[in-house]
Amino acid sequence: MAEDDDDLILSDLPDEELVPQMHDDLYDGLKDEVVEGVEILLERGWTPYRVLTEALVAGMTIVGNDFRDGILFVPEVLLAANAMKAGMGILKPLLVETGAPKLGKMVIGTVKGDIHDIGKNLVSMMMEGAGFEVVDLGINTDVDEYLGALEKERPDILGMSALLTTTMPYMKVVIDTLTEKGLRDDYIVLVGGAPLNEEFGRAIGADAYCRDAAVAVETAKAFVARKHNQAAAG
């Protein structure tokens, strides 16, 4: 960043300048500055939901777009995500208190045999930012853990993630088990991970393959809206 920015006093900025500055700070992965911006907006009477959507999610959307377009790479996205996570850490308890629109609920986990969670964590964070309640089962999740969580949480969406070609076939084990138990149609099943593609998603019987966190959010919104429309029509 330019040297001028070192001297920037965030609290001196009016809202219409502070929010774009927070987008820049998020883009640059400046965790402390993002946290400070969140606190300033809250002090100025912004609702937690507005801070989340206009300052954090909007900023992270710019990051996601530039990642998709090959302008940003994984390390920069992770730094931005860590900054957003820090900001969300302040907002989350407040969102519970003040309420925010709930679009739906997702249970998500990295499949059995796989410990890679960077993509899954990004999806979880962006889904939360978009208004979904997310129950994150973590890594190395076996079919019983998925089924147990589905039964307990009754989500709209099941998300599965894998980074390895050796572990991604396990997604089919989970989907086949849901089918055997007659539960498959109760859930929207979204899958993602670097080695996957649309063809794989179709082949294992998922509803959709999501190539990144932004696509996951848009896909989830579209499927949940369709589900609700069907329910209303039914």
Added chain:
Amino acid sequence: MTAPDDRMLTETGLTPAGRGRVLVIGCGALAHEILALKRANGWHHLDLACLPAIWHNHPERIAPGIREAVTRHRAAYDKILVAYADCGTGGDLARTCAELGVEMIEGPHCYAFFDGLDAFAARAGDEITAFYLTDFLARQFDAFVWRPLGLDRHPELTETYFGNYDRLVFLAQTDDPALDARARDCARRLGLAYERRATGYGDLARFLQERA
């Protein structure tokens, strides 16, 4: 021939030299090992071509690269062998090799065939938190791991990338104390426990022995 340079193997690969009857087209990360086996066994009929080792980080390039290389060299050799395992291609390489009528190494990746496919599979459940290096990857750790993950610029991301791992297992093809020390240092940089496992050339030797 003189030993090929690691940087060349990483970035551009290796053009075959010689007039052998059998061509092995392999990953640049296996060049030293294949040439060592060739020397040890007197396989003068065997030539080696390598694709860039850095495709380890871009597995989508491997199957098209093999198709191009096999097509280009086919007329000059009686037989072509592919010294790759699946290597993250998700079955694409196996399908390409089947279509081209050439054999490749079984298994998921070089860690598995160096360790021995059966032994690796038997350990798989206990080692999902292990990060593997081979001789080549220990020498080229910065080019394959540290820089591509941005850890040279942002070492604070180490925990984000490796927080779920607990150990680095160095699958050692050769007995080289300097390389052992280097691999141990890689583990330290990643904040992982260190284990050295002497594998020799594992199933790579058997693959070439039986087919070359």
